[in-house]
Amino acid sequence: MEKDISQAVIRRMPRYYRYLGDLLDAGVERISSSDLSKKMHVTASQIRQDLNNFGGFGQQGYGYNVQYLYDEIGKILGLNESHNMIVIGVGNLGQAVTNYVKFDKLGFKIIGLFDTNPEKKGMDVRGIKVQMMDELPDFLRKNKVDIAALTLPRANAETTARELVELGITSIWNFAHVDLDDVDGIVVENVHLSDSLMRLSYNALNSNKIK
């Protein structure tokens, strides 16, 4: 069933998860879809539609049980299990990703750092020593890795992605400013910072809020 769910819905699920987590932190036990809708600035019918993709979770006249909904969305997003992650490219961005404690809390554990620059070999980031790319095959024989974050120059991204697929890593969190559409067999999530900045530029230019 879940295979037919549109990426627009998937795009909103982490946001639900985040708001429900905030409600839990605030001690809220249940919430009506209309209150949740006000808080999230989306319509109540949007929320109901989105959640109905996964079978609902609300009860007429009761609303949503916050803990239950939080846990269920967590399961949908795979957050009930932990995932091992490696970072490839240990420049500023790679180090920022490695130091981001939030990922750890969500169950994404960074267990290896890899680079091609010999000067970075052995460098310590958050207790993890940088290894060279040619050490990756051996590392993968000894460790289960679910996700690779690519924080490297775009020129190297596609080749590296193909290498990863050959080594059995198919989930790629891609920060390089290139799409990896031509790499077969991967599941890719792009973080294109320049694209994001351009959207901000466009929206700022065209906003009524700005004179």
Next chain:
Amino acid sequence: MEKDISQAVIRRMPRYYRYLGDLLDAGVERISSSDLSKKMHVTASQIRQDLNNFGGFGQQGYGYNVQYLYDEIGKILGLNESHNMIVIGVGNLGQAVTNYVKFDKLGFKIIGLFDTNPEKKGMDVRGIKVQMMDELPDFLRKNKVDIAALTLPRANAETTARELVELGITSIWNFAHVDLDDVDGIVVENVHLSDSLMRLSYNALNSNKIK
């Protein structure tokens, strides 16, 4: 006219800009919408529809002039002018953003770094000295700033965004893991890295490509 254009279209424009830039680099002078469509893995009619929002640019039987289309999309995205940017929060992520040379090439110039941690005062990142937040009002009297990147903990993001609005900065590139929907008068573009990672997790779990 441009005010009615959907965010889905805006979301795709930087991607067109990027692919056209690649074509230019490769010396391509013109391209048919069907060739562009194959390259970008979207339908030709999608491309035509998207560009028609801005008045077209293609010619029947000729296709698109790559340089012209690149320049026009650049103008739409505001890339024909340069924009001054400041970074608030000079941790790993703030430093990564500051060191990202690509933004500079696109005309987004980082001219100031601000933090609240006194230990960071005077620290040099890419030739820019970190200043304290209480120096920001004076800095803004002397410098025109178009965009503020918020690379700070979520607990401080909303308060800081409100301060920025009071100081006249309304375009916010928000990396803090919180939406700023309740801050009036801003144009915000969110980079929620955790949300992105959760989407990858979901798609990896539900992909046919993965066993």
